[in-house]
Each structure stands twice: as structure tokens, then as C-alpha cells.
Amino acid sequence: MEEFGREPCPTRILEDLGGAFAMGLIxxxxxxxxxxxxxxxxxxxxRFNGAxxxxxxxxxxIGGSFAVWGGLFSTIDCSLVAIRKKEDPWNSIASGALTGxxxxxxxxxxxxxxxxxxxxxxxxxxxxFGLFFMHMSAEQFRPQPPVFEDPTNNxxxxxxx
Amino acid sequence: xxxxxxxxxxxxxxxxxxxSVPSPYLNFDPQLLPQSSQPEYIFLEGAGxxxxxxxxxxxxxxxxxCLIGATIGGIRGxxxxxxxxxxxxxxxxxxxxxILNSVFKNGARLANTFGTLSVYYSIFGIILEKTRGCExxxxxIVAGTSTGxxxxxxxxxxxxxIGGLIGFSxxxxxxxxTSRDKIKEIGKSILHS
Numbered sequence: 001m002e003e004f005g006r007e008p009c010p011t012r013i014l015e016d017l018g019g020a021f022a023m024g025l026i027x028x029x030x031x032x033x034x035x036x037x038x039x040x041x042x043x044x045x046x047r048f049n050g051a052x053x054x055x056x057x058x059x060x061x062i063g064g065s066f067a068v069w070g071g072l073f074s075t076i077d078c079s080l081v082a083i084r085k086k087e088d089p090w091n092s093i094a095s096g097a098l099t100g101x102x103x104x105x106x107x108x109x110x111x112x113x114x115x116x117x118x119x120x121x122x123x124x125x126x127x128x129f130g131l132f133f134m135h136m137s138a139e140q141f142r143p144q145p146p147v148f149e150d151p152t153n154n155x156x157x158x159x160x161x
Numbered sequence: 162x163x164x165x166x167x168x169x170x171x172x173x174x175x176x177x178x179x180x181s182v183p184s185p186y187l188n189f190d191p192q193l194l195p196q197s198s199q200p201e202y203i204f205l206e207g208a209g210x211x212x213x214x215x216x217x218x219x220x221x222x223x224x225x226x227c228l229i230g231a232t233i234g235g236i237r238g239x240x241x242x243x244x245x246x247x248x249x250x251x252x253x254x255x256x257x258x259x260i261l262n263s264v265f266k267n268g269a270r271l272a273n274t275f276g277t278l279s280v281y282y283s284i285f286g287i288i289l290e291k292t293r294g295c296e297x298x299x300x301x302i303v304a305g306t307s308t309g310x311x312x313x314x315x316x317x318x319x320x321x322x323i324g325g326l327i328g329f330s331x332x333x334x335x336x337x338x339t340s341r342d343k344i345k346e347i348g349k350s351i352l353h354s
Contacts, residue, residue, distance in 0.1 A: 007221070011221060013224070014220075014221045014224035014225050014228065015220045015221045015224055016220075016224070017223070017224035017227055017228065018219070018220035018221055018222065018223030018224030018225070018227065018276075018279075019220040019223075019224075021223050021224070021227050021276045021280065022219070022220065022223055022280050022283070025276070025277060025280050026280075052315070056315055059277075060273035060274070060276070060277045061269075061273060063273065063276060063277065063280075064227075064269050064272055064273040064276065067224075067227050067272070067276060068269075071224070071227075071228070106261075
């Protein structure tokens with residue numbers, strides 16, 4: 001939605017990659033911390049250690065997989081922009097599907113198809129919501145049609161008296 | 162005001178002094194314009210002058226370091242994969258899979274390490290910038306040192322100290338390289354006074 005707030009295309013790949021990595025690292029860190037805390041043996045120290053170990057070993061991996069998704073998505077998005085010479089929701093949907101497909105490339109054709117469909121649907125949903133909210137917020141900025149009084153009516157009224 | 166038809170020698174001299182002036186209507190000294198060696202950015206009105214602090218740069222930094230890590234790790238993976246597969250006589254399919262596995266494993270591991278370090282550094286940098294309210298070399302050095310300390314904080318006091326030292330020296334070297342001009346000016350002012 002805030003297209004003017006983003007970097008131009010080649011730099012955007014790095015920005016998306018970094019943003020995805022940071023999101024995965026921090027979000028995955030919180031998630032893995034809770035999981036490690038719950039799965040550790042009893043005793044607060046052990047639970048704390050378990051949480052810490054779990055964060056230190058697993059959070060960077062989650063961040064890495066997020067980064068791969070974000071970076072590949074952005075790369076394909078930018079390539080599509082360069083090829084098609086326009087930026088629209090179809091770019092994002094196509095790049096989501098392609099990203100899903102490419103990342104599952106080593107698991108065989110059925111997995112690739114499923115992953116591509118999933119990626120495309122996910123991005124279609126995100127883009128759809130974005131467009132929906134944009135239309136909603138655009139409604140309030142629609143200019144009001146000015147209301148004029150008919151001057152002939154007035155003239156008729158004055159003539160009557 | 163000067164005009165091109167003016168035969169006045171003084172005026173001509175002044176005009177000829179500015180060979181880069183494209184039109185007589187623009188015949189002013191370009192040096193009267195504000196001169197600065199740094200690029201001048203145009204900001205959105207009302208957005209404040211501090212639009213591009215550390216937070217805006219952090220994602221690009223993280224992405225760059227991730228990509229550098231992935232590249233170095235991938236090259237290392239190719240090398241070790243070829244070394245591994247050349248020892249055993251297997252089919253080419255097996256070799257290809259082995260090399261690909263090696264590339265992905267090494268690349269992902271180094272990219273994760275680099276990215277994590279960069280995220281720590283960015284978080285420390287943003288916190289320092291927001292709390293101190295200014296942006297200078299001290300932020301870089303403190304953030305680098307604490308990144309090193311935090312990254313090695315789980316593996317013993319000695320390694321933690323070594324990590325902090327590495328972070329400190331890298332950050333100092335970086336600040337020395339980026340603020341060469343500042344250091345030169347400080348040195349000049351010390352010499353002249």
C-alpha cells in the first residue's frame with residue numbers, strides 16, 4: 001500500500017531479505033523460547049536453560065528460511081517488474097507462486113505444484129486485503145458533489161409576490 | 162545585471178570567468194550556491210529531518226550481510242562438496258546431490274550466522290541511537306562490541322571476551338575507515354593550534 005515508502009527495485013531485494021530475516025529471527029526466537037521453556041525438565045534453571053538453548057540453535061534457522069522466502073520473492077517480483085514494465089498485484093501473486101514452486105524444487109513435481117498453489121493463494125489473499133482496505137479508505141476522500149440552488153426557482157418566487 | 166550585448170570589458174571578463182554558465186540569464190557565480198560535499202536529500206514535508214536513521218538502514222544491512230554470508234558459505238560448500246565427492250567413485254547423480262547438499266548446508270549456516278550478528282548489531286545500534294539521541298562513531302563501536310559479547314555469551318567467559326574484542330576491533334576499524342575526513346580535520350586543527 002505504501003509504495004512511496006519503499007526502496008527502488010534492486011535495493012528492495014536486500015531490504016525485503018533483511019526484513020524477513022529479522023522478523024523470522026525475532027518471532028522464531030519468541031516462539032522457540034516458549035517451546036523450549038515448556039519442553040524442558042522441571043526446575044526454573046533447567047527451563048531457562050532449555051529456552052535459551054532452543055532459541056540459540058533454532059531461531060537463526062527460522063530466520064534463514066524466512067529470509068530465503070523473502071529474498072527469492074523480492075527477486076522474482078523485481079524481475080517481473082523489469083520484464084513487464086509495470087507494478088501490479090499480479091506481479092506479487094505470480095512471484096509468490098514461483099517462489100513456492102522453486103523452494104520445493106527438490107521434492108518433486110507434486111510438492112512443487114502444491115507449494116506454488118499455496119504461495120500464490122497466500123499472496124493473492126494479502127494483495128486482495130490490501131486492495132480491499134485501500135478501496136475502503138479511498139471512500140472517505142471522494143469529493144462531495146456541490147449542491148446549488150436553482151436560481152430560476154428564486155426568480156419565480158420573487159415574481160409571485 | 163550583465164547582458165550578452167554589453168561591450169563593457171569588466172562585464173565580459175566576469176562572464177568569461179564562468180564558462181559553465183549555460184545562459185546569460187543564469188550568469189551568477191555557481192560558488193554562491195550552498196556547497197557541500199555530502200549528497201543533499203529531499204525529505205517529505207513535515208516528516209522531520211531524521212528520516213533515515215539506523216532503523217531505515219537496518220533491513221538493508223541485514224539483507225546484505227545475509228547475502229554475503231550465503232555467498233561465502235556457498236562457495237565453501239562447492240569446494241568441500243567437490244573435495245568430498247572426488248574421493249569416492251560414485252555416479253554423477255549422487256555427486257550432484259552431494260554437492261548441492263553441501264552448498265545449501267554451508268550457505269545457510271553462514272548466512273544465518275551473519276544475519277544474526279547483523280540483527281544484534283542493528284538492535285543495539287537502534288537502541289543506542291534512540292536513547293542517546295544522536296548518531297556518531299561511538300554508537301557503532303559500542304554496538305559492535307556488545308554484538309560480539311552477546312553472540313559468544315553462551316560459550317564461556319573467555320570466548321565471550323574474545324568475541325567482544327573482535328566486535329570492538331571490527332567496529333573501530335569500520336569507523337576509522339568511514340570517518341577518515343573527520344580524523345584528518347581533527348589532526349589538522351591540533352597541528353595548527
